[in-house]
Amino acid sequence: MDVEPPAVHPKAPTPGTELGIHFDECFGCGDEFEAGLHLRSRIGEAQTVYSEFTVTAAHQGAPGLAHGGLLACAFDEALGSTVGNLLRRPAVTGKLETDFRRPVPVGSTLYIEARLDGTAGRKIYASADGHLDAPDGPIAVSARALFVAVGFEHFTTHGDPAALKKLADAQEKAKRVREGRDWEINP
Numbered sequence: 001m002d003v004e005p006p007a008v009h010p011k012a013p014t015p016g017t018e019l020g021i022h023f024d025e026c027f028g029c030g031d032e033f034e035a036g037l038h039l040r041s042r043i044g045e046a047q048t049v050y051s052e053f054t055v056t057a058a059h060q061g062a063p064g065l066a067h068g069g070l071l072a073c074a075f076d077e078a079l080g081s082t083v084g085n086l087l088r089r090p091a092v093t094g095k096l097e098t099d100f101r102r103p104v105p106v107g108s109t110l111y112i113e114a115r116l117d118g119t120a121g122r123k124i125y126a127s128a129d130g131h132l133d134a135p136d137g138p139i140a141v142s143a144r145a146l147f148v149a150v151g152f153e154h155f156t157t158h159g160d161p162a163a164l165k166k167l168a169d170a171q172e173k174a175k176r177v178r179e180g181r182d183w184e185i186n187p
């Protein structure tokens with residue numbers, strides 16, 4: 001099947017929108033685990049999403065240097081957020097390839113620019129570059145990924161029902177707050 005240019009969903013958040021946490025317990029973006037990556041993302045122009053991740057002592061592999069697996073995790077999160085928010089289609093990572101081009105020290109921040117590259121049926125291609133310490137800093141890590149669109153049953157069949165309910169409740173609450181209806185439940 002031919003790869004087609006990605007079609008951004010008409011209701012995708014607009015450029016400049018800060019993307020919140022998609023799940024509190026997510027290791028990539030959630031705030032429930034102190035050692036998590038606490039990645040923050042924002043929609044950019046032209047099918048891009050900008051994310052930032054500051055490396056702490058909890059993310060070390062060699063002394064004073066980020067663990068490559070956790071850097072890959074940051075790219076999985078940044079690319080997943082790009083696919084999920086721009087296409088508004090549930091998808092999971094099928095393949096993730098990373099090039100580690102420079103060491104990333106503890107205390108440094110990776111500025112990840114991720115983009116949609118194309119789709120082919122259920123397959124969604126995306127890639128990203130991680131710039132060291134500035135949005136235009138040297139590229140320390142690059143990644144390419146294949147996401148595969150899935151039905152919601154992927155999560156209900158394989159995931160944790162209690163955690164899914166917590167997520168659905170949080171999303172419903174956020175929707176009520178956005179629509180100014182929160183007083184109905186919590187006056």
Ligand SMILES: CCCCCCCC(=O)SCCNC(=O)CCNC(=O)[C@H](O)C(C)(C)COP(=O)(O)OP(=O)(O)OC[C@H]1O[C@@H](n2cnc3c(N)ncnc32)[C@H](O)[C@@H]1OP(=O)(O)O
Pocket residue numbers: 001022028076077078079080081084085091092093094095121122123146148150
């Ligand atoms: C906002 C949210 C941010 C979240 C960020 C984090 C995202 C994640 O980390 S998700 C978690 C990690 N990923 C997973 O757990 C996925 C586990 N894998 C699976 O569930 C399945 O293998 C799944 C769904 C990817 C594919 O299975 P299935 O639905 O049966 O589809 P399948 O027919 O095998 O594959 C579909 C197509 O993708 C291709 N494909 C699937 N995996 C790969 C792969 N690794 N390499 C190359 N191609 C692949 C297949 O060849 C097929 O291509 P075609 O349509 O041309 O024949």
